[in-house]
Amino acid sequence: xxxxxxxxxxxxxxxxxxxxxxxxxxxxxxxxxxxxxxxxxxxxxxxxxxxxxxxxxxxxxxxxxxxxxxxxxxxxxxxxxxxxxxxxxxxxxxxxxxxxxxxxxxxxxxxx
Amino acid sequence: xxxxxxxxxxxxxxxxxxxxxxxxxxxxxxxxxxxxxxxxxxxxxxxxxxxxxxxxxxxxxxxxxxxxxxxxxxxxxxxxxxxxxxxxxxxxxxxxxxxxxxxxxxxxxxxxxxx
Numbered sequence: 001x002x003x004x005x006x007x008x009x010x011x012x013x014x015x016x017x018x019x020x021x022x023x024x025x026x027x028x029x030x031x032x033x034x035x036x037x038x039x040x041x042x043x044x045x046x047x048x049x050x051x052x053x054x055x056x057x058x059x060x061x062x063x064x065x066x067x068x069x070x071x072x073x074x075x076x077x078x079x080x081x082x083x084x085x086x087x088x089x090x091x092x093x094x095x096x097x098x099x100x101x102x103x104x105x106x107x108x109x110x111x112x
Numbered sequence: 113x114x115x116x117x118x119x120x121x122x123x124x125x126x127x128x129x130x131x132x133x134x135x136x137x138x139x140x141x142x143x144x145x146x147x148x149x150x151x152x153x154x155x156x157x158x159x160x161x162x163x164x165x166x167x168x169x170x171x172x173x174x175x176x177x178x179x180x181x182x183x184x185x186x187x188x189x190x191x192x193x194x195x196x197x198x199x200x201x202x203x204x205x206x207x208x209x210x211x212x213x214x215x216x217x218x219x220x221x222x223x224x225x226x227x
Contacts, residue, residue: 004154031214042114042202043155043218088154097168098209099145100216102154 004103006089011109018076020106022089025070029093032065033100034074037086046074046087076108084110114138116205118219125193125226133188133222135203143209144186145216146178149200161186162209190224198226
């Protein structure tokens with residue numbers, strides 16, 4: 001499918017907020033996802049948002065969706081060293097045959 | 113812990129050989145999808161099975177094939193292995209198909225190295 005775009009790297013200090021951005025491609029996307037991948041591991045579903053929502057909050061995680069610009073963001077409050085990982089944005093929509101279309105991932109490094 | 117298990121965790125094969133990877137879905141899930149994740153890339157969709165039938169396929173050649181069994185476990189078969197097939201292969205299970213397939217849970221993956 002077409003490319004879901006994410007910035008490749010983000011470095012933050014422990015205790016700060018992290019914001020990871022994503023631009024998706026399919027205006028028919030019904031759900032948008034954030035997955036976390038730690039080294040040598042599979043993908044962990046963090047959260048997802050339905051396309052008719054603007055925002056979803058889940059503990060330290062806040063997802064913002066701008067459908068007009070096809071922009072999705074993930075904010076992690078009070079970032080911890082254990083949050084260091086690769087974060088993938090993914091869309092689920094008609095154009096991808098309702099399979100997950102992933103970005104290349106954003107590598108988040110949290111420094112003490 | 114997602115309840116999705118894959119085997120083996122690591123595998124080394126020679127170019128031209130065939131390989132079978134296995135996935136056990138989370139209990140109650142009837143949809144399984146397979147993804148290939150090359151180093152430094154996001155996962156790429158290979159195909160999806162719903163109730164034992166293939167109902168979606170990504171841009172992969174026919175030498176990538178699969179099966180889903182009545183207990184909804186699944187296999188991914190790759191024939192005539194090429195060096196570029198070296199990747200992490202991820203299985204994901206979910207309940208439902210199409211846009212009803214809201215939450216997909218991934219296994220830990222099988223790391224395939226082709227030499």
